[in-house]
Amino acid sequence: MTPIERKRPLASKNAAVKARKRQKIAGGDADYRSTPQTSAPAANGSKVRLDDLEWNEVALPDRLDNYEGFFGLEEIDDVEVVRSATDGRVSFKTAERSTAKSTKKRKASEGQQKDSNTREPQPVVDKPSDGEEWEGFSSDDQDQAQEPKVPAKAAPARADKKQKKKKEHKKGAERANGTSEPRNRGSNAFAGLGDEVQEDDVNTSAWDSLELSQATLSSLSRLKFPRPTPIQSAAIPEILDGHDVIGKASTGSGKTLAFGIPILEHYLESKTGRRKASQASEDTHAPLALILSPTRELAHQITAHLTALCSHSSFDGPSIATVTGGLSIQKQQRLLSKADIIIGTPGRLWEVISQGQGLLKRLQKIMFLVVDEADRLLSEGHFKEVEEILNVLDKDDEDIENDDIDSSAEQQQRQTLVFSATFHKGLQQKLAAKGKFGGELMDKRESMEYLLKKLRFREDKPKFIDVNPVEQMAQGLKEGLVECAGTEKDLYLYALLTHYPNTRTLIFTNSISAVRRLLPFLQNLNLPALGLHSQMPQKARLRSVEQFTARPGSILVATDVAARGLDIPGVQLVIHYHLPRAADMYVHRSGRTARAENSGSSILICAPEEVAGVRRLVAKVHARRGGSDSKYFIRSLDIDRRIVSKLKPRATLAKKIADTENAKKQKKSEDNWMREAAEDLGVDYDSEEFEGDAPGRRGRGAGRRKAERVAGAMSKGEVQAMKAELRSLLAQRVNVGVSPRYLTSGAVDVDALLRGERNGEFLGEVGGLGLEDAPVKG
Numbered sequence: 120m121t122p123i124e125r126k127r128p129l130a131s132k133n134a135a136v137k138a139r140k141r142q143k144i145a146g147g148d149a150d151y152r153s154t155p156q157t158s159a160p161a162a163n164g165s166k167v168r169l170d171d172l173e174w175n176e177v178a179l180p181d182r183l184d185n186y187e188g189f190f191g192l193e194e195i196d197d198v199e200v201v202r203s204a205t206d207g208r209v210s211f212k213t214a215e216r217s218t219a220k221s222t223k224k225r226k227a228s229e230g231q232q233k234d235s236n237t238r239e240p241q242p243v244v245d246k247p248s249d250g251e252e253w254e255g256f257s258s259d260d261q262d263q264a265q266e267p268k269v270p271a272k273a274a275p276a277r278a279d280k281k282q283k284k285k286k287e288h289k290k291g292a293e294r295a296n297g298t299s300e301p302r303n304r305g306s307n308a309f310a311g312l313g314d315e316v317q318e319d320d321v322n323t324s325a326w327d328s329l330e331l332s333q334a335t336l337s338s339l340s341r342l343k344f345p346r347p348t349p350i351q352s353a354a355i356p357e358i359l360d361g362h363d364v365i366g367k368a369s370t371g372s373g374k375t376l377a378f379g380i381p382i383l384e385h386y387l388e389s390k391t392g393r394r395k396a397s398q399a400s401e402d403t404h405a406p407l408a409l410i411l412s413p414t415r416e417l418a419h420q421i422t423a424h425l426t427a428l429c430s431h432s433s434f435d436g437p438s439i440a441t442v443t444g445g446l447s448i449q450k451q452q453r454l455l456s457k458a459d460i461i462i463g464t465p466g467r468l469w470e471v472i473s474q475g476q477g478l479l480k481r482l483q484k485i486m487f488l489v490v491d492e493a494d495r496l497l498s499e500g501h502f503k504e505v506e507e508i509l510n511v512l513d514k515d516d517e518d519i520e521n522d523d524i525d526s527s528a529e530q531q532q533r534q535t536l537v538f539s540a541t542f543h544k545g546l547q548q549k550l551a552a553k554g555k556f557g558g559e560l561m562d563k564r565e566s567m568e569y570l571l572k573k574l575r576f577r578e579d580k581p582k583f584i585d586v587n588p589v590e591q592m593a594q595g596l597k598e599g600l601v602e603c604a605g606t607e608k609d610l611y612l613y614a615l616l617t618h619y620p621n622t623r624t625l626i627f628t629n630s631i632s633a634v635r636r637l638l639p640f641l642q643n644l645n646l647p648a649l650g651l652h653s654q655m656p657q658k659a660r661l662r663s664v665e666q667f668t669a670r671p672g673s674i675l676v677a678t679d680v681a682a683r684g685l686d687i688p689g690v691q692l693v694i695h696y697h698l699p700r701a702a703d704m705y706v707h708r709s710g711r712t713a714r715a716e717n718s719g720s721s722i723l724i725c726a727p728e729e730v731a732g733v734r735r736l737v738a739k740v741h742a743r744r745g746g747s748d749s750k751y752f753i754r755s756l757d758i759d760r761r762i763v764s765k766l767k768p769r770a771t772l773a774k775k776i777a778d779t780e781n782a783k784k785q786k787k788s789e790d791n792w793m794r795e796a797a798e799d800l801g802v803d804y805d806s807e808e809f810e811g812d813a814p815g816r817r818g819r820g821a822g823r824r825k826a827e828r829v830a831g832a833m834s835k836g837e838v839q840a841m842k843a844e845l846r847s848l849l850a851q852r853v854n855v856g857v858s859p860r861y862l863t864s865g866a867v868d869v870d871a872l873l874r875g876e877r878n879g880e881f882l883g884e885v886g887g888l889g890l891e892d893a894p895v896k897g
């Protein structure tokens with residue numbers, strides 16, 4: 120049903136404001152009061168009056184100057200307009216949910232209006248959501264709440280919380296032993312959680328020292344996370360104590376929950392207070408946290424992690440809005456209006472903020488700003504939109520109108536949490552022409568200086584937590600390189616994949632065109648390959664990640680859009696088809712495997728001239744051990760050339776078919792573009808004539824273009840013939856010459872390999888990457 124909209128009458132606005140003020144003074148909140156509502160909700164589908172419907176105010180753009188007597192819009196969903204057949208009168212039929220809530224709200228509001236003169240003012244637990252809500256409080260209350268929440272002051276609050284939590288723990292234990300009265304379910308958000316011990320819950324006593332709420336502990340138990348990871352152990356208490364935190368820990372070490380758990384704790388603790396404030400002024404519902412992510416996939420993944428943390432519980436989880444490009448902006452705007460946690464990529468977030476709709480002011484009230492994969496977000500080339508957002512949060516933007524918020528107080532409220540596996544300098548330094556690497560990694564002092572320069576922390580010295588300063592690569596990671604001629608990379612890629620059948624593999628390239636080229640190449644060879652790059656439509660991107668996650672032996676060919684943060688369980692092998700452009704990228708790409716204490720392998724495919732640079736790069740990454748120069752020497756894996764040569768005919772054919780089809784697609788889209796341009800200019804377009812006449816058709820790329828032209832000119836029949844030939848090649852046994860069964864002293868069963876059966880001895884012989892003895896969870 121489409122939403123009904125109506126103009127919000129001035130009188131109703133004034134009444135609403137007055138009611139809110141009264142409600143604030145009373146400190147009450149109908150939905151969260153412990154006294155049960157006695158009024159029965161209206162029957163499902165009953166008719167109600169227009170004013171009894173649960174109207175929601177529609178946000179107007181922040182920068183709308185002149186309302187010209189227009190006070191606002193309200194809208195409502197799920198309402199049926201019923202016209203009486205007898206007298207033509209219009210009434211409204213609404214679902215029980217809506218009617219019940221509006222009845223409850225009306226009753227509450229009436230009750231509060233009645234009681235407002237007799238009740239004692241009660242302090243609101245959390246900070247107010249706007250200046251107006253301070254009315255009715257003493258100046259002491261105001262001072263207390265507006266005081267900067269510096270750690271020294273936060274500590275006593277933490278001490279109180281500790282007492283409270285100790286009691287909660289004790290009660291939880293009593294309940295578990297059957298020594299306490301069962302809790303009154305429904306009396307608060309945590310009610311009954313301790314009672315619901317499920318068979319497959321795990322013991323979470325290792326989390327006890329963090330003093331988390333029973334609700335969070337139950338969630339962790341159900342997620343089967345028996346103990347915190349080192350970064351969680353170190354960061355969570357500091358964040359709960361109110362500190363700004365810079366957290367550095369290796370890939371896959373659980374950084375998401377290191378900030379996610381404290382945010383959830385804060386949400387649960389302040390839920391009643393926050394809801395009180397927001398109930399009083401629903402149109403200014405302030406989010407608790409803003410989490411910035413460099414990629415769309417990571418943003419959606421953080422959402423999934425936080426949702427999983429909450430969905431395993433019986434409390435009402437926070438409302439999470441994910442704001443990324445490629446998906447409906449209108450839908451995201453709607454979610455934003457009620458969001459407790461906003462997770463987004465800077466570009467789309469800035470777009471939404473710029474469009475107004477009230478988000479800007481609400482964002483200024485956040486309690487947590489999280490910058491995930493911080494070095495990437497804050498690096499040149501990506502920083503602009505982040506900077507704009509930071510300006511908005513800190514109210515530096517002079518364009519912002521109707522400014523009635525005390526920005527300094529708001530800024531001091533906010534905790535800034537920064538996480539990454541690497542902090543590096545010179546992200547933009549690319550591989551120099553002769554295979555040199557840029558992208559030096561920063562030490563603690565440098566990264567601190569860098570972040571302090573870029574971010575506005577509320578503390579002079581945020582807590583820098585580096586749980587594994589001696590090693591940023593995951594413990595279970597094995598590394599190796601395969602050397603081959605630059606022109607044979609495709610062939611060696613195929614050979615490598617053949618030796619790791621049914622292995623979830625992530626292949627990294629440095630360009631979108633390489634993804635477009637490799638994907639059909641591998642698919643032609645009957646390999647279950649998927650693609651991921653930033654020019655794919657967002658839905659296709661999400662689908663690729665979903666399918667890669669769901670299908671155990673699948674292969675994902677991706678650009679570095681997949682390098683950061685993606686947590687796909689059971690990725691066993693990462694192949695760097697193109698070398699990473701910087702040391703940090705090597706760390707992040709390789710970090711897609713060997714996550715959460717699993718094992719995995721990372722293999723670079725290098726041209727001979729690249730080998731020395733790669734060795735230096737990998738040694739540099741490992742040199743973080745104690746700061747001394749590392750002797751780490753990445754092993755070379757010698758793939759038997761006899762096998763490679765046997766695989767060559769099929770690889771060559773698969774490549775030719777892929778290139779032909781790509782060239783045809785390319786030609787078609789170029790033709791379409793040229794034809795449209797010619798039509799716009801009112802001239803005739805003949806592609807062949809254009810090709811022949813075009814000047815400057817020599818020089819760089821001319822050879823490739825010629826090959827593309829030839830490939831593109833191939834007939835359908837020729838392509839079909841190549842496909843048939845490839846099919847027959849793929850169906851044949853590979854005759855390896857010496858012995859069709861065993862190569863390299865009986866270590867490799869090539870037929871078994873080509874049948875898709877694993878043979879780990881192959882690499883075991885030459886370098887012992889140890890994939891075979893790497894059990895993979897998930």
Ligand SMILES: Nc1ncnc2c1ncn2[C@@H]1O[C@H](COP(=O)(O)OP(=O)(O)OP(=O)(O)O)[C@@H](O)[C@H]1O
Binds near residue numbers: 374685
């Ligand atoms: N305490 C825990 N016990 C077991 N598993 C955990 C725990 N905390 C997180 N995990 C799991 O570990 C995996 C990696 O976590 P996460 O994605 O947060 O890593 P990360 O440090 O952010 O990695 P990256 O640097 O690559 O972004 C996830 O699947 C997560 O569910």
